[in-house]
Amino acid sequence: MSANFSFQSLAECSQTKARAGIFHTPHGPVETPRFMPVGTLANVKTVTPDQLKSTGAQMVLSNTYHLHLQPGERIVAGGGGLHKFMGWDGPMLTDSGGFQVFSLSEMRKITEDGVTFRSPHDGQIIHLTPERSIEIQNTLGADVIMAFDECPPYPASREDVEAATQRTYRWLERCMTFHQRSDQALFGIVQGGVYLDLRAQAAQELAKLDLPGYAIGGVSVGEPPELMADIVRTTAPLLPREKPRYLMGVGTYREMAIAIASGVDLFDCVIPTRWARHGTAIVQGERWNLKNAKFREDYAPLDETCPCYACQNFSRAYISHLVRSQEILGYTLLSIHNITELIRFTQKIREAILSDRFATEFAHWLN
Amino acid sequence: MSANFSFQSLAECSQTKARAGIFHTPHGPVETPRFMPVGTLANVKTVTPDQLKSTGAQMVLSNTYHLHLQPGERIVAGGGGLHKFMGWDGPMLTDSGGFQVFSLSEMRKITEDGVTFRSPHDGQIIHLTPERSIEIQNTLGADVIMAFDECPPYPASREDVEAATQRTYRWLERCMTFHQRSDQALFGIVQGGVYLDLRAQAAQELAKLDLPGYAIGGVSVGEPPELMADIVRTTAPLLPREKPRYLMGVGTYREMAIAIASGVDLFDCVIPTRWARHGTAIVQGERWNLKNAKFREDYAPLDETCPCYACQNFSRAYISHLVRSQEILGYTLLSIHNITELIRFTQKIREAILSDRFATEFAHWLN
Numbered sequence: 255m256s257a258n259f260s261f262q263s264l265a266e267c268s269q270t271k272a273r274a275g276i277f278h279t280p281h282g283p284v285e286t287p288r289f290m291p292v293g294t295l296a297n298v299k300t301v302t303p304d305q306l307k308s309t310g311a312q313m314v315l316s317n318t319y320h321l322h323l324q325p326g327e328r329i330v331a332g333g334g335g336l337h338k339f340m341g342w343d344g345p346m347l348t349d350s351g352g353f354q355v356f357s358l359s360e361m362r363k364i365t366e367d368g369v370t371f372r373s374p375h376d377g378q379i380i381h382l383t384p385e386r387s388i389e390i391q392n393t394l395g396a397d398v399i400m401a402f403d404e405c406p407p408y409p410a411s412r413e414d415v416e417a418a419t420q421r422t423y424r425w426l427e428r429c430m431t432f433h434q435r436s437d438q439a440l441f442g443i444v445q446g447g448v449y450l451d452l453r454a455q456a457a458q459e460l461a462k463l464d465l466p467g468y469a470i471g472g473v474s475v476g477e478p479p480e481l482m483a484d485i486v487r488t489t490a491p492l493l494p495r496e497k498p499r500y501l502m503g504v505g506t507y508r509e510m511a512i513a514i515a516s517g518v519d520l521f522d523c524v525i526p527t528r529w530a531r532h533g534t535a536i537v538q539g540e541r542w543n544l545k546n547a548k549f550r551e552d553y554a555p556l557d558e559t560c561p562c563y564a565c566q567n568f569s570r571a572y573i574s575h576l577v578r579s580q581e582i583l584g585y586t587l588l589s590i591h592n593i594t595e596l597i598r599f600t601q602k603i604r605e606a607i608l609s610d611r612f613a614t615e616f617a618h619w620l621n
Numbered sequence: 622m623s624a625n626f627s628f629q630s631l632a633e634c635s636q637t638k639a640r641a642g643i644f645h646t647p648h649g650p651v652e653t654p655r656f657m658p659v660g661t662l663a664n665v666k667t668v669t670p671d672q673l674k675s676t677g678a679q680m681v682l683s684n685t686y687h688l689h690l691q692p693g694e695r696i697v698a699g700g701g702g703l704h705k706f707m708g709w710d711g712p713m714l715t716d717s718g719g720f721q722v723f724s725l726s727e728m729r730k731i732t733e734d735g736v737t738f739r740s741p742h743d744g745q746i747i748h749l750t751p752e753r754s755i756e757i758q759n760t761l762g763a764d765v766i767m768a769f770d771e772c773p774p775y776p777a778s779r780e781d782v783e784a785a786t787q788r789t790y791r792w793l794e795r796c797m798t799f800h801q802r803s804d805q806a807l808f809g810i811v812q813g814g815v816y817l818d819l820r821a822q823a824a825q826e827l828a829k830l831d832l833p834g835y836a837i838g839g840v841s842v843g844e845p846p847e848l849m850a851d852i853v854r855t856t857a858p859l860l861p862r863e864k865p866r867y868l869m870g871v872g873t874y875r876e877m878a879i880a881i882a883s884g885v886d887l888f889d890c891v892i893p894t895r896w897a898r899h900g901t902a903i904v905q906g907e908r909w910n911l912k913n914a915k916f917r918e919d920y921a922p923l924d925e926t927c928p929c930y931a932c933q934n935f936s937r938a939y940i941s942h943l944v945r946s947q948e949i950l951g952y953t954l955l956s957i958h959n960i961t962e963l964i965r966f967t968q969k970i971r972e973a974i975l976s977d978r979f980a981t982e983f984a985h986w987l988n
Contacts, residue, residue, distance in 0.1 A: 295943075295946050296939070297943060297948055299948065299949060299950070301950065302950065302953065302954075303934070305669075324942065325917065329918055329938060329942070332918055332920060332938070333936055333938055333939060334920075339936070339938075341934045341935055341939075550696060553699060553700050553701075563669070563671070568708055569700055569706070571699070571706075572663070572706055572707065575662070575691065575692040578691065579691055581666065582666060583668070583669065585949070586949075
């Protein structure tokens with residue numbers, strides 16, 4: 255691993271594979287386990303960087319596929335790179351665009367070279383390869399960049415998944431060859447669908463490559479939750495202990511707790527901001543629709559134990575009023591709260607691991 | 622005037638009727654002349670109270686008509702009143718609902734008693750009278766409340782405007798009789814349409830009533846700009862010198878400068894937030910559409926001289942990207958900038974008046 259990046263384990267749980275650590279990056283440390291908010295188009299929707307900082311956010315994601323289409327990586331680089339362009343001075347991560355190409359674009363054609371698809375933005379034909387993905391991510395300038403992978407849909411035949419997993423490995427080798435920036439850490443992605451032996455094999459092969467970090471991909475594309483748990487339990491422990499492990503696209507309490515118990519360190523999900531824009535608050539493990547009539551005259555904060563700006567300054571009744579009136583400020587306040595809540599959940603787990611209380615205190619999430 | 626309110630004149634321009642002063646309210650001072658942002662539904666659209674404070678906002682408006690329909694004044698009072706409900710601890714003002722009843726509602730019927738109209742919110746028939754408007758505003762709890770007035774459309778016959786102006790006077794007397802809260806200042810509103818003699822007569826009659834403040838209403842309902850200037854030049858000087866004067870619904874540079882030269886102290890307008898939501902920035906007197914291609918790679922701040930959060934942290938290129946992508950954060954940043962800009966304009970005029978440079982330095986806005 256480059257001198258710019260290191261993962262330091264501070265404590266391990268005596269009953270599970272959970273660990274608390276610090277992932278050091280050129281833009282500062284990330285205390286793990288940690289939920290990472292998603293800023294698809296170089297902003298976390300409805301939230302300023304100042305507000306985002308106040309949620310406890312450390313590493314923030316942005317999406318290569320979306321930024322390549324709008325405004326284009328050249329414009330981001332012209333603005334000083336992703337951090338400066340969007341005003342976030344903490345650690346950042348970009349995905350490779352692979353997931354979006356396979357889930358969002360139309361008319362895609364996959365060859366050994368890469369993927370060709372039609373841009374939903376302007377209809378233009380775009381050809382994305384491992385080299386092109388790395389080139390775009392190098393230009394964007396996040397601290398962590400992701401290998402370009404083929405993410406098969408669920409369900410898919412074992413034959414198709416095996417072919418995609420092997421191609422993902424070959425594409426990873428091409429990414430490693432092409433990537434040269436020592437201030438960016440290239441993470442590999444374990445694929446393998448719901449086939450545990452393919453997952454195990456992929457994890458073992460990737461582990462040999464001495465990458466600065468590893469991700470588990472393709473576990474939030476529709477498979478049942480119990481399969482997700484099996485995949486993570488099989489895969490995470492096979493990845494190198496001395497490197498950070500990142501479970502992509504996962505951000506519910508239960509999924510995060512189970513993954514942490516398997517040794518995962520990092521998570522991301524669009525749920526907190528997407529739900530916020532639908533008027534939904536995440537409160538101590540529950541999902542509340544603020545449009546519900548019972549909140550109209552409820553003058554308590556969303557969560558009395560929550561330190562976020564929304565909970566410290568406004569009532570459920572006020573946020574309900576804003577959401578009912580479709581006032582954007584309501585979505586901003588709910589986004590701030592929801593992000594804070596998911597980060598706090600991973601922070602509480604971290605503190606529990608540090609004093610070896612995780613397996614008992616979070617037992618209800620693990621079963 | 623109640624001991625809770627006073628207007629202190631600090632300086633007067635030697636060449637115009639402009640003055641710099643302080644309007645003291647139970648929630649703090651308002652330095653005049655001052656632009657006041659509009660928070661229609663108990664929030665300034667897309668902006669948190671913290672962000673609003675950073676724009677230099679002192680007194681903030683909210684709309685009685687809108688709040689009566691949603692969430693209803695009872696719910697606002699249950700939340701501790703308007704200030705606490707929306708998290709704004711500075712001075713606040715509510716309008717009477719008159720302007721909205723006459724401009725927004727359908728099927729309205731005007732009698733001497735009041736106005737009956739159909740709620741666009743839920744189709745309910747609502748009867749609003751001077752007493753009811755004051756009762757709602759007493760319940761909402763702003764520092765300044767406005768008399769319920771009849772705001773005739775433009776154009777309207779002299780006969781119709783004269784009748785409306787006289788009814789507005791009788792309604793004002795009913796508002797004064799009904800209003801009892803000493804921690805709220807009731808302002809009267811001068812109507813009279815474009816008929817300068819009716820305006821002058823109304824101003825002189827209202828001046829005799831020793832109200833804690835006076836407003837000039839109905840000057841932004843479609844009449845040509847030169848008529849607006851004539852109305853304000855005729856009306857403002859007839860209002861008591863020792864009371865604050867408020868020109869309702871006005872917020873362009875030229876209109877504010879001309880009104881200040883006639884002795885007006887306070888302004889409000891939805892322009893800064895409405896334009897922001899259309900991707901428009903107000904920059905040093907100009908109106909910029911951030912979707913314009915020329916901003917795509919323009920890495921300067923909107924205005925290098927502006928101290929606002931948007932200008933201190935982001936480029937035109939970034940805001941252009943957000944606006945092109947319809948990202949809400951773009952509207953938030955433009956709202957913060959536009960509000961700051963209009964407040965700064967009135968602050969600069971205030972400083973110029975204090976050192977008697979107004980008539981020369983702002984001459985280009987006065988002709």
